[in-house]
Amino acid sequence: GENVEQHPSTLSVQEGDSAVIKCTYSDSASNYFPWYKQELGKGPQLIIDIRSNVGEKKDQRIAVTLNKTAKHFSLHITETQPEDSAVYFCAATLNDYKLSFGAGTTVTVRA
């Protein structure tokens, strides 16, 4: 099955700086890569996703890049704000019912 590794496990950034989270996946046939944000006491919520036929996708301050050759994808958050503090999960799937999640990154934005 698919194995997703996520780094770093924790990330502390100064407000206004950028944050980058990286994930690698094992199955080259995986074709859908979502990113979820989990705020304290809540369930994960989709913030952005990318499909295997696209190399980059942006939505305001967040962007995701995908390198299929290297089997890795990354989340970029620019101009970080206190409300960006949360746990972020990457995931991958093989057009299947099952999402394989990374272990999560706890992002703290320092004021």
Place this chain on the structure above:
Amino acid sequence: NAGVTQTPKFRILKIGQSMTLQCTQDMNHNYMYWYRQDPGMGLKLIYYSVGAGITDKGEVPNGYNVSRSTTEDFPLRLELAAPSQTSVYFCASSRDRGTTEAFFGQGTRLTVV
């Protein structure tokens, strides 16, 4: 629109007790899932369902059972609680297979003592 609703939010069980975690969604999604979240481990799929009357095992099904008698409800049953089942449980639903957005409930924090 409530989305995915889980009850209870918190529960403490004694070893060997049983309980059912309730999950209901009002988005008419065919696909529903149960995940458990352990610290530093991400989310692991316990069971999933592709429609009423159809369920299948995920990565970590041992010690759990599910049923799907209606489109809206997908309860998770723990028959003989063990300390290893201490975790946060999330129910989710999606319109289509894993390549579309999954909507999660707020979670149930379960402690087995």
